[in-house]
Amino acid sequence: MEMFCLLWLLVSLVRLSPALPVSQEPEGNPADRSVTPAAVEMATGDLVPTHFPARRAAQVALHHLNTRHGSPFRVFGLQQVHKATAEDVGTGGRKYSLDFSVTDYGSSGSVLRCSADVLFPRTEKHSPPEVQLRCEGLQQISSSPEEEAFYQKHISPDSAVSAHDIPDSCGNISQDMKPFWHLARVAASFIMLRESSENTEYNMAQVANVSQQETSEKQLMLKYHVLLHDFVSQEIIHWKLLSSWSPDGGVRVLETEWQPKCPHATKPPSAN
Numbered sequence: 001m002e003m004f005c006l007l008w009l010l011v012s013l014v015r016l017s018p019a020l021p022v023s024q025e026p027e028g029n030p031a032d033r034s035v036t037p038a039a040v041e042m043a044t045g046d047l048v049p050t051h052f053p054a055r056r057a058a059q060v061a062l063h064h065l066n067t068r069h070g071s072p073f074r075v076f077g078l079q080q081v082h083k084a085t086a087e088d089v090g091t092g093g094r095k096y097s098l099d100f101s102v103t104d105y106g107s108s109g110s111v112l113r114c115s116a117d118v119l120f121p122r123t124e125k126h127s128p129p130e131v132q133l134r135c136e137g138l139q140q141i142s143s144s145p146e147e148e149a150f151y152q153k154h155i156s157p158d159s160a161v162s163a164h165d166i167p168d169s170c171g172n173i174s175q176d177m178k179p180f181w182h183l184a185r186v187a188a189s190f191i192m193l194r195e196s197s198e199n200t201e202y203n204m205a206q207v208a209n210v211s212q213q214e215t216s217e218k219q220l221m222l223k224y225h226v227l228l229h230d231f232v233s234q235e236i237i238h239w240k241l242l243s244s245w246s247p248d249g250g251v252r253v254l255e256t257e258w259q260p261k262c263p264h265a266t267k268p269p270s271a272n
């Protein structure tokens with residue numbers, strides 16, 4: 001059984017990012033990600049919508065969407081890229097223009113059609129991608145009765161939640177923990193958006209642990225240790241983060257702290 005579960009975890013990590021056109025990517029040690037964009041052959045013009053370069057840019061737009069509109073009951077996943085182009089913008093970087101649709105994995109299951117421009121700046125030090133996004137139907141989103149109920153249930157400090165391994169090694173998430181998993185995915189999107197470059201594709205892999213913090217504010221306060229998966233390097237990257245949420249205040253990320261895997265490492269991958 002244990003073997004089976006481990007296998008599930010591996011398979012699901014691979015499945016997070018289907019359709020792998022490896023040829024576009026630099027080879028070698030992930031620590032060498034200081035490869036300047038100019039050294040990497042990047043596709044320009046119309047891109048194949050199902051292929052990696054288009055999907056990677058759409059994933060960044062999705063992280064942006066989640067940081068703006070995510071909640072414990074609303075988290076968007078990529079459904080399909082319909083159209084994608086890429087162009088160099090002078091010395092300023094590379095811009096991807098995308099048409100795609102997203103699914104709300106939270107509770108509504110609704111599908112939205114979006115378009116976005118994603119600019120990966122070409123700078124010596126890493127700077128986050130810049131995203132401009134429009135989605136049909138986003139204006140109608142308002143906080144739901146289940147968000148309100150979840151908030152009321154957990155805002156009283158004598159019911160502090162703590163949990164670990166969401167999902168567990170078999171991929172199971174209990175019904176009670178789903179909103180905490182969704183909130184972690186949204187909060188992790190703030191980090192994944194900030195850390196993304198043309199040489200990464202981040203997905204949320206697992207919540208190692210979560211504990212609710214006491215607060216005098218009218219916000220749920222949650223401390224997470226999350227595991228992010230970078231599809232390009234196949235690395236699992238650990239971050240600690242402190243996130244707050246309320247139906248009115250939305251999701252905010254107050255602190256983030258990269259967790260080195262090796263004792264001598266001193267900076268997160270994007271700092272390379």
Ligand SMILES: *[C@@H]1O[C@H](CO)[C@@H](O)[C@H](O)[C@H]1NC(C)=O
Binds near residue numbers: 170172
């Ligand atoms: C996952 O959870 C379900 C429902 O709680 C349970 O029936 C099932 O046995 C679990 N699966 C594994 C592999 O543990």
Ligand SMILES: *[C@@H]1O[C@H](CO)[C@@H](O)[C@H](O)[C@H]1NC(C)=O
Binds near residue numbers: 208225
């Ligand atoms: C949370 O998980 C991480 C990674 O497994 C571990 O290093 C850390 O000690 C855990 N923290 C708590 C409070 O359990």
